[in-house]
Amino acid sequence: MDKTKKGYNRRDFLTTIGSAAAAGLLAKVPLGAQMTPVGAKAAEPGPKPLTRVLGKTGIRVPIVSMGVMNADNPALVKRSFEMGIRHFDTAWGYQKGRNEEMVGTVLKELNVREQAVIATKVPPGRPEMMDQMGDKLVEEEFLARFDQSLARLQTGRVEILYVHNISDPKMLMRPGILSAVDKLKKAKKALFIGFSTHMNLAECIEAAVPMGRFDVILTAINFSMANDTALLAAMAKAAKAGIGLVAMKTQCRQAWAKESGAAGPEYHEGTVWHSALLKWALRLESVATAIPGYTTFQQLETDWPVAFNLDYTPEEAKFLASPGVQLALGGVCRQCGGCVGSCPQGVDVPALLRAHMYAADYGNFMEMRRALDEIGAGRGLQACAGCRECTAACVxxxxxxxxxxxLQAIFA
Ligand code: SF4
Ligand code: SF4
Structure with a gap:
């Protein structure tokens, strides 16, 4: 486990934000100089964030990065860089491309592209559509989408390119996808290749290890999965093999837990649930960095200090041990796929629950819409509209x- 800084407080944090520029790969620009008004005395070097290397990529980043998906305020991205965050995670599909445009514009305006690590994700297409597409077409579609991403990001390369949303290991082996990413890596348009996974996580990660083709994996991982020994073992195996693991969905906030009363106000008020859950994920030795999807400056100021100290405060330890919180987290959909097949209409229940999460928990209705649009014909919400009683069952x-x-009420 990393050494942590003791005695660090919010005041120290606010007065030393410039010091984070020293994070390995990012050492070229003295960020403190950018934060210091002309004529003012430069700040003393202060605490530095904990950093880790993303497997064999050699990329060193602070353990807290930015999941940009839900953010639409360029000032928040700018502030994140100024505070010391260096790794920005976006995707071809987020906000219909505006998310990538925002990241590209901010980094350009700050003139810090060379100090930033950009990760984007390109979806290969719906599995059932891909079944009808030849590999040549799959490759062409993927490359065309990636070119769009580069244009929006205003850059000639990204550090990490993920194949977006892999839920079936077979997709990892699809020749059209592999040939596309190989070409991009060879052309140095994507320095490292990975995939993101929301479902069948352990299976997908396990399958990737012997392939030796993927440098990075972006996986959902949070406290509600603490007993998922298959996933934790797969992550450990991947990390040991030199694959850099990036954690997403770390804070698993569930709006419904409030209405159910399963957890007390500590789950909804204050900041302890953010910091406690983020620390839990980052204390896993297999995880290199996490991409919390904060959308406000207040959330940024809660998440970023976690990068400096992974020790639990007494309040955080109490939160994680609370039976109410554990009960609430027990009801979080972990996208395990255990309900697949339990709907007589063949509805893709995990995908619908993911869309529900985007809307109800993140308030991101555009992402909800995109998730719904990605569901195969006849397997989406329309099928539920005529259903008298839901018999789909969660394990x-x-x-x-x-x-x-x-979800139907939100969508209506
Ligand atoms: S609803 Fe339950 S069984 Fe289905 S994916 Fe979510 S956690 Fe797994
Ligand atoms: S509401 Fe009906 S169609 Fe929809 S998931 Fe449940 S059982 Fe399937």
Whole structure:
């Protein structure tokens, strides 16, 4: 486990934000100089964030990065860089491309492209559509989308390119995808290749290790998965093999937990649930960095200090040990796929619950729409509209019928 800085407080943090520029790969620009008004005395060097290397890529970044997906304020991206965050995660599909444009514009305006690590994700297409597409077409589509991403990001390369949303290991082996990413890596348009996964996580990660083709994996991982020994073992194996693991969905906030009363106000008020859950994920030795999807300056100021000290405060330890919180987290959909096949209409229940999460928990209705659009024909919400009683069953206690009812109400 990393050494942590003791005695660090918010005041120190606010007065020493410039010091984070010293993070390995990012050493070229003295960020403190950017933060110091002309004529003012430069700040003393202060605490530095903990950094880790992303597997064999050699890229060293602070353990807290920015998941840009839900953010639409360029000032928040700018402030994140100024505070010391260096790794920005976006995707071809986020906000119909505006998310990538925002990241590209901010880095250009700050003139810091060479100090930043950009990760973007390109979706290969729906599996059932890909079944009908030849590999040549799959490759062409992927390359065309990636070129769009580069143009929006105003750059000639990204450090990390993920194949977006892999839920079936077979997709990792699709020749059209592999030939596309190989070409991009060879052309140095994508320095490192990875994939993101929301479902069948352990299976996908396990499959990737012997392939030796992927440098980085972006995986969902949070406290609700603490007993998922298959996933934790797969992550450890991948890390040991030199694959850089990036954690997403670390804070798993669930709006419904409030209404259910399963967890007390500590789950919804204050900041302890953000910092406690983010620390839990980052204390996993297999995880190199996390991409919390903060959308406000207040959330940034909660998440970023976690990069300096992974020790739990007494409040955080109490939060994680709370039976109410554990009960609430037990009802979080972990996208395990255990309900697949339980709907007689063949509905893609995990995908619908992911769309529900985007809308109800993140308030990101555009991403909800995109997630719904990605569901195969006949397997989406329309099929539920004519259903008198939901019989889909979760192996872990998620109230599927209730969540789908909420999704229908949101979507209507
Ligand atoms: S609803 Fe339950 S079974 Fe289905 S993916 Fe979510 S956690 Fe797994
Ligand atoms: S509401 Fe009906 S169609 Fe929709 S998931 Fe449940 S059982 Fe399937």
């Amino acid at each position: 872990r206690g998620v109230q599927i019928a209730r969540r789908l009812g909420e």
